[in-house]
Amino acid sequence: MRKLFLAVLIVAVGLLMALPAVAQDDGLTFGMILVGPQSDRGWSQAHYEGGQYVEANLPGSQMLVFESLNSADAPETTLLQVVTEMVDQGATLIITSSDAFEEDTDVVAEAFPDVTFINASGDNAFTGEAPANVGNTMGQVEWAKLIAGCAAGLTTETGSIGYLGPLINGETRRLAASAYLGARYCYENYKGGDPAALTFTVTWIGFWFNIPGVTLDPTAEVNTFFDNGADVVMSGIDTPEVMTVAGQRAERGESVYGVAYDYAAGCDVAPGVCLGVPYFNWGPAYLDIATRVNEGTYTPEWTWNGPDWSDMNNPDTSSVGFIAGDGLSEENAASLDEFIAMLATFAEEHPDADGLPTAFGLWEGPLALQDGTVLAAEGEFVKPIEADNPLTIWYLPQLLEGMVGASE
Amino acid sequence: MTANRTTLRVALLVAPILLSLLITAVLVLAVGKDPIEVMTAILEGAFRNSNAIAGVVNFWIPLTFACLGLVITFTAGLWNIGVEGQMMMGAVFASWAARTIVLPTPLLIPIEIVLAMAGGAFWGVLVGVLRVRLGVNEIFGGVALNALASVIVIYLISGPWQPPEGGSAQSTPPFPAESLLPEMSPEFPVSLLALVLALVIILTVYFALRGTRWGLNLKATGKNPRSALLLGVPTTQTALSAFIVCGAIAGIGGAYRVLFTFDSLRPLPSGGIGFLGLLVVLMVANHPLIAPIVGFVFATILAGSTRLRVVLQLDQSLAEVLQGFVVLLVLMANGLRGRILSSPRSSPEVVQEQPAPTTVTSAAEAASHE
Amino acid sequence: MEIELQHIHKRFGRVHANNDISMKLRGGRIIGVLGENGAGKSTLMKILSGYQPADSGAILIDGREVDYHGPQAAIAVGVGMLQQDPLDVPAFTVVENFLYGQPPAMTRREARAKLAQISREFGFELDPETPSARLSIGQRQQLEIVRLLALGVRTLILDEPTTGISAQQKTILFDALQALSREQGMTVLLVSHKLEDVIALCDEVVVLRAGRLVGDKMMPATKAELVQLMFGQEIAPQERSSGHIGDAVLELDSVTIQDRRVRVESLSMNVRAGEVIGLAGLDGSGQEALMRACVGLINVAGGRVRLNGRDLTRQSYRDRMHAGLAFSAAGRLEEGLVAGLTLTEHMALMDNSRAMIDWPAARQLSGKQIERYNVRGRAEDRIETLSGGNQQRWLMALLPEQPRVMILEQPTRGLDIDSARWVWQLLLDRRAHGTAIIFNSPDLDEIVTYSDRIIVFFAGRFHVIEDASTATVDALGHLIGGNFEEAAR
Amino acid sequence: MNEELLNILQTLVTSSSPLVIAALGETITERAGVVNLSLDGSITLAAAVGFIAAVGSGSTLIGILAAMLTGALVALIIVVADIELKQDQVAIGFVLTLLAASLAQFIGQSYTRVRGPELPFVSLTFLKDIPFLGPVFFTDHNPLVYVSFILVFATWWWMFRTRPGLALRAVGERPESAFARGTNVNRLRYIYTLVGGALVGLAGAAYSLSIKPGWTNPPAMRGDGWIALAIVIFGGWHPFRVVLGAYLFAGLRAISSAIQRSPDVQIPLVLINALPWLLMIGTLLLVSSGAIERLLRALPRSAQVWTRNILRSDPPAALGTRFEEH
Structure with a gap:
């Protein structure tokens, strides 16, 4: 009896296999592999829209998307399977848009030497671990995080700021630290507070977004921040739980605020309580790479792209930006503009050299790590990145002295 | 009369499959896609070349291990939802060996597989002890132990076993090449060893259940643990042994995931294959030979669904929805057949062969006295 | 109230349980429904009380045909049945059990009052707040009777009500039934295979055999006449058996057993080869616990169990089986x-x-x-x-063919007389080869007939009758109700 | 009273309300003798459907109704498969657990992170001014939290103080006796399974319309269905103990997350995720008969009786069994 069922299935399989395959277009076909959903209002959506920017600006280009490649949504699927499918569909450029794919990208790239791979946020092309067909790109979102931190430091009345971090690594530590530096500076210099009295607490949930049973529950963690006296919570994760909860709290009459992350429209979730959003604008970098791949002139490289200080929020020129939110008071908005101008001046005084940033604002001594290790002495700047030097911003091994929270 | 009955049986066998295809098609239409394209994408994804077929086989192998393990626990009347965790612990133990032990491949692989079996058996025996000694129902024990196994895996990946450049909670560094299962050929990347092992296990389980005292003990314990105990069956040991053997077999499946599919340890290395195994075994009423066949169909859908997402932007969950409906409707059609055929006018010849699972609350019942 | 059954048929698969049964039952009487196990009397009563529909046939009450589905409908026309295992809800208290099923308007307070009133009338002692799980079978029967009477039942059917209750409870029950029929004019149908009960109580009997009505008779009648009707032939009363009794095989040395329901304190006993020991007692009085403790299904809280001098106290069930014990439980499936x-x-x-x-x-x-x-x-x-x-x-x-000791819970439960005798034949054969037998039974007849020694249990206390030939069913009936002191006198 | 503590407790009451509602729903279903194992899937599906309906209609009320209907529908499949088709409740429930979750993911796809209507926050006049209880239980909750309070008492009252409640319990304890008293056993099982399923659906709506608003992948309430099922057992099928179990569980969860925040405790972050599950096993161990008896033996005899009464957790005797009239 069961045999019959099987026979039916086999016949069905045979019939369907006989159907013609889908035809191919000319022009560049590129794959975009996302760790979260393409509509996550965060990291993954920013990449997805970067890909759409390429489609709109590079004639004939076509994007293939695979969203939510992660152990919770697609535990049975590997990067190799996805790349194989994309290459079969004609992709010659594959963007793996998360550091979660860093290792796999290298391995898979060796199997497809004719395809160019871009691993966003990774550094294997810088360190030389990657095969010859893998490049990296990242935005200097540290600047935007400094600004976001400043907005939080200006706004907090309780002197307690929460930072909801994802998992712990160099990238997430340096971003949290940037936010802290901004907050401390503005709390002291514009608000007149005692920097030692500022509480800046980091809680790590364990991944870029909520995976029940794997990560801590971000909703609960944000509530805990507020319950314990914080009045501003900054998001460091890919999804907008911080804004959702802050919005709910405000509706109940509490005066609390949130800072979004990752995605230009991040404030939309709860505009009234949003102090602003530091975000990535992947379009220009991806268009540049795609154009060169299409022309056959791209050589894989590592890039770390800064903002366009003349207009941080220019979609065609700036790789990172900051959009102030409605929650920011007029007075604080003015101070924030002053702060941004100061950073712009600083950046002009310290121009990139050989395509690498030479210094970030506020990353200036005396600075120490949580365990007391001196990061920069008085008057020194912390180096943005140097091969084999762990005491740089890129590889930041711990949180900074003054921050509360686990470093590892 | 007989002809009618045969027609009815065939209808009740085909109808649930067609109906689940229909429901899936409606869902696809509802999101504005073409169901035929969906089917094409799945089948092309699964069978377009030898590489793709290897992809199907690579799902089928661990799924088969999960299924055969589950056949044993179901025979003993146990709902081993913990099979996912058992696969994961198999993967963890195999990963430990792959990371730690330096030996040539032919020596290392048997060690890895034995350790994987030990890991799966260890996680199985925990569920078993909770159930038969401490009275915690195996469904809840299993769910909790699955979660714990997952937590352990993530702890290892993001902690002690993280890559030197820091963890992203995504993967351990790749294992050394000597520790991995060799593939048959680049065109057909499947591990011959694992394939052979899967076939051996299928036959072993089949004959163990039919011809051994242990198999009969399992069957008696599953159908009525009280009576079995009074007839001299060591029901506690039998139930525990079912968990151990199931865990050991499922552990090999977990090892295959890390030693072949991923080449490293990943979060949730079992990939939901254990749950899929539960569905398969429920659907085939616990038959050790039919389970691998239906498992192949499910592996096809699973492997094909990657293409579904790339080509049609349709969520992989669609494939799971299809599989879920097939199993649900097949079970319900079984019931319908029983209802029609055992109506007063027909002879009482059909007795449903169900995997006699115990209900949620009969927790400490099995073998609590001994 | 007059009940008439016309051409009732009921089949279960190939078994014709009721085959064209017609009868008329007049009101105000106690009518015995006799027949051996499997004769179809329970089926017939279930049909009459709405628990099962008949395949064909009609039921007339006071001349009007009724067609009811379900026991509630039968109660509505005045027919209620007390099942052998009373159909209460163990988790409910007495008053909840009483209230559940009464007209919706009745409040808890009214229920309590009515329960007390009817109980008093018949001398039943029922505490309204006790969960019925803690009642004895006798008390649960009383509760059901009170409940049915409160529902206005005019015909009361009782299925084997005297199995598993003590002599005292039986007396209370019989008094109540007599009061109901004589004083209140109710019809009482007593389903039983115990001729003594029927002779003591009934005004009339109907007899079923193999699904057919084979006779009816006004009482009084002798036991022999009734046996003739039931079996179609004389059945020789079972001979009291006796065999060669050897040395002690199973020794219980001040064994204390604590199980969920009962505690048996320091029981010592030697079971000798070829001896049959019958255990009597109401359900859960300690006899089951003792048997299960002997085979290791319950741990003993104190004392020793030895088989042929070997200490088995800490051995598992399986080890004890290997050592020479054999056990069979009451519920076969x-x-x-x-x-x-x-x-x-x-x-x-x-x-x-x-x-x-x-x-x-x-x-x-x-x-x-x-x-x-x-x-x-x-x-x-x-x-x-x-x-x-x-x-x-x-x-x-x-x-096993020849174990040292066989421990048997209700070895003839639910068997007809032929099968029961056949089973005992087998057991006695083994006993003749030196196997000792320990068994229990709610049927005191069986205990008196086959035992060499009897132990009577009541709420964990026990009383040993060293020579079973001196025991009578009546005396045992009083003992299982706890009257140990009286018996000792 | 420490304000931070009040805040924490208030948040706790809010965030555990879906668990309370779902566990009460399952309690009702199991009291009638039916196991709805599908909770983890049906809550998720109801959350998705509820959210989509609320977005589509702009009304949270319609969202709630849609979610309840969804929960009831899943429950209906279980009870039909059990009563009409004689299939194992656990097997069907398990298949539905997976199927409903997948279905939710599929239909929720295009609603991921979409902003939708949310339930308002309400405080209860008078009650909110009671010291301690006011700020914790009666201030700034969404209406479903208050519904959960009412449900606890209503369920208890219905089960233990009304005539239909007697029938409900009897059907789960001893269906033959219920039948003998004219109760239509299977009809009641239909009704209470549907009612319980609808409450499970309501719990889904409480998540997607307030507690974890919106729809995400993976769904934010994954795993809570299993916890709700465990709470029913821990709660001994009694509404008061069930709600106690839910609050206890949420409280311990909050403590475990506070542990991470404490600078003195060095526990790897990921291991904290193990705590809810260890807690689940622990609570089940506590109420499982074998463990209790072992524990009790250590106590003096006088204390044994009442401890047993408090901890004892006997399931409805006919749970998971099928009833046929003849």
């Missing part, structure tokens, strides 16, 4: 046989000498045992397709 397995598979399960099963040998052995034990069934049949008697025979066939 719950504890004993495995529904879903064939006769052969059961046989194969008993042989644990090898890892691989020799199926041909198991089949052959099964065939041999089927013949020897006269089982109506085939080796490849699943056990649940056999009748109760045949299941019991197969259970006997599975037991």
Whole structure:
């Protein structure tokens, strides 16, 4: 009896296999592999829209998307399977848009030497671990995080700021630290507070977004921040739980605020309580790479792209930006503009050299790590990145002295 | 009369499959896609070349291990939802060996597989002890132990076993090449060893259940643990042994995931294959030979669904929805057949062969006295 | 109220349980419904009380045909039935059990009052707040009777009500039934296979045999006449057996047992080879706990269990089986046989000498045992397709040939007289070869007939009757109600 | 009273309300003798459907109704498969657990992170001014939290103080006796399974319309269905103990997350995720008969009786069994 069922299935399989395959277009076909959903209002959506920017600006280009490649949504699927499918569909450029794919990208790239791979946020092309067909790109979102931190430091009345971090690594530590530096500076210099009295607490949930049973529950963690006296919570994760909860709290009459992350429209979730959003604008970098791949002139490289200080929020020129939110008071908005101008001046005084940033604002001594290790002495700047030097911003091994929270 | 009955049986066998295809098609239409394209994408994804077929086989192998393990626990009347965790612990133990032990491949692989079996058996025996000694129902024990196994895996990946450049909670560094299962050929990347092992296990389980005292003990314990105990069956040991053997077999499946599919340890290395195994075994009423066949169909859908997402932007969950409906409707059609055929006018010849699972609350019942 | 049954038929598969039964029952009487197990009397009563529909036939009450579905409908026309295992909800208190099923308007307070009033009338003692799980069978019967009376029942059917209750409770029950029929003009139908009860209580009897009504008779009648009617022939009363009693095999040395319901304190006893020990007592008085403690299914809280001098106290059930004990439980398909397995598979399960099963040998052995034990069934049949008697025979066939001690819970439960005698024949054979037997039974007759020694239990206390030949059913009935002091006098 | 503590407790009451509602729903279903194992899937599906309906209609009320209907529908499949088709409740429930979750993911796809209507926050006049209880239980909750309070008492009252409640319990304890008293056993099982399923659906709506608003992948309430099922067992099928169990569980969860925040405790972050599950096993161990008896033996005899009464957790005797009239 069961045999019959099987026979039916086999016949069905045979019939369907006989159907013609889908035809191919000319022009560049590129794959975009996302760790979260393409509509996550965060990291993954920013990449997805970067890909759409390429489609709109590079004639004939076509994007293939695979969203939510992660152990919770697609535990049975590997990067190799996805790349194989994309290459079969004609992709010659594959963007793996998360550091979660860093290792796999290298391995898979060796199997497809004719395809160019871009691993966003990774550094294997810088360190030389990657095969010859893998490049990296990242935005200097540290600047935007400094600004976001400043907005939080200006706004907090309780002197307690929460930072909801994802998992712990160099990238997430340096971003949290940037936010802290901004907050401390503005709390002291514009608000007149005692920097030692500022509480800046980091809680790590364990991944870029909520995976029940794997990560801590971000909703609960944000509530805990507020319950314990914080009045501003900054998001460091890919999804907008911080804004959702802050919005709910405000509706109940509490005066609390949130800072979004990752995605230009991040404030939309709860505009009234949003102090602003530091975000990535992947379009220009991806268009540049795609154009060169299409022309056959791209050589894989590592890039770390800064903002366009003349207009941080220019979609065609700036790789990172900051959009102030409605929650920011007029007075604080003015101070924030002053702060941004100061950073712009600083950046002009310290121009990139050989395509690498030479210094970030506020990353200036005396600075120490949580365990007391001196990061920069008085008057020194912390180096943005140097091969084999762990005491740089890129590889930041711990949180900074003054921050509360686990470093590892 | 007989002809009618045969027609009815065939209808009740085909109808649930067609109906689940229909429901899936409606869902696809509802999101504005073409169901035929969906089917094409799945089948092309699964069978377009030898590489793709290897992809199907690579799902089928661990799924088969999960299924055969589950056949044993179901025979003993146990709902081993913990099979996912058992696969994961198999993967963890195999990963430990792959990371730690330096030996040539032919020596290392048997060690890895034995350790994987030990890991799966260890996680199985925990569920078993909770159930038969401490009275915690195996469904809840299993769910909790699955979660714990997952937590352990993530702890290892993001902690002690993280890559030197820091963890992203995504993967351990790749294992050394000597520790991995060799593939048959680049065109057909499947591990011959694992394939052979899967076939051996299928036959072993089949004959163990039919011809051994242990198999009969399992069957008696599953159908009525009280009576079995009074007839001299060591029901506690039998139930525990079912968990151990199931865990050991499922552990090999977990090892295959890390030693072949991923080449490293990943979060949730079992990939939901254990749950899929539960569905398969429920659907085939616990038959050790039919389970691998239906498992192949499910592996096809699973492997094909990657293409579904790339080509049609349709969520992989669609494939799971299809599989879920097939199993649900097949079970319900079984019931319908029983209802029609055992109506007063027909002879009482059909007795449903169900995997006699115990209900949620009969927790400490099995073998609590001994 | 007058009830008339016309041409009632009921089949279960191939069994014709009620075959064209017609009868008229007049009101104000106690009518015994007699027949051996399987004669169809329970089926007929269930049809009359709405628990089962008849395949065909009619029920007339006071001349009007009724067609009801469900027991509630039967109660509405005045017919209520007290099942052998009273249909209460164990988790409910007495008053909840009483209230549940009464008209919706009745409040808890009214229920309590009515319960107290009816109980008082018949001398029942029912505490309204006790969960019925803690009541004895006798009390649960009383509760059901009170409940049915409160519902306005005019015809009360009782199915084997005297099984498993004490003599005192029986007296209260019988007094109540007599009051109901004599003073209130109710019809009482007493289903029983116990002739003494029927003779003591009934005004009239109807007799069923193999699904047919084979006679009715006004009382008084002698036991012999009733037996003649029931079996169609004289049945010689079972001889009291006696055999050679040897040395002690099983020794219980001040054994204390604590189980969920009962505590038995320091019981010492020697069971000798070839001896039959009958355990009497109401359900849960300690006799089951003792038997299960002997085979290791319950841990003893103190004392020692020895078999042939070997200490078994800490041994598992299986070890004790290997040492020479054999056990069979009361519920055959719950504890004993495995529904879903064939006769052969059961046989194969008993042989644990090898890892691989020799199926041909198991089949052959099964065939041999089927013949020897006269089982109506085939080796490849699943056990649940056999009748109760045949299941019991197969259970006997599975037991080891010559154990030291056999411990049997209600070995003839649910069997007809033929099967029961046949089972005892087998047991006595084994006993003749030196096997000691410990058994219990709610049927005091059985205990008196077969035991060499009797132990009576009441709420964990026990009383030993060293010479069973001095015991009578009536005396045992009083003992199981707890009147140990009286008996000692 | 420490304000931070009040805040924490208030948040706790809010965030555990879906668990309370779902566990009460399952309690009702199991009291009638039916096991709805599908909770983890049906809550998720109801959350998705509820959210989509609320977005589509702009009304949270319609969202709630849609979610309840969804929960009831899943429950209906279980009870039909059980009563009409004689299929194992656990097997069907398990298949539905997976199927409903997948279905939710599929239909929720295009609603991921979409902003939708949310339930308002309400404080209860008078009650909110009671010291301690006011700020914790009666201030700034969404209406479903208050519904959960009412449900606890209503369920208890219905089960233990009304005539239909007697029938409900009897059907789960001893259906033959219920039948003998004119109760239509299977009809009641239909009704209460549907009612319980609808409450499970309501719990889903409480998540997607307030507690974890919106729809995400993976769904934010994954795993809570299993916890709700465990709470029913821990709660001994009694509404008061069930709600206690839910609060206890949420409280311990909050403590475990506070542990991470404490600078003195060095526990790897990921291991904290193990705590809810260890807690689940622990609570089940506590109420499982074997463990209790072992524990009790250590106590003096006088204390044994009442401890047993408090901890004892006997399931409805006919749970998971099928009833046929003849």
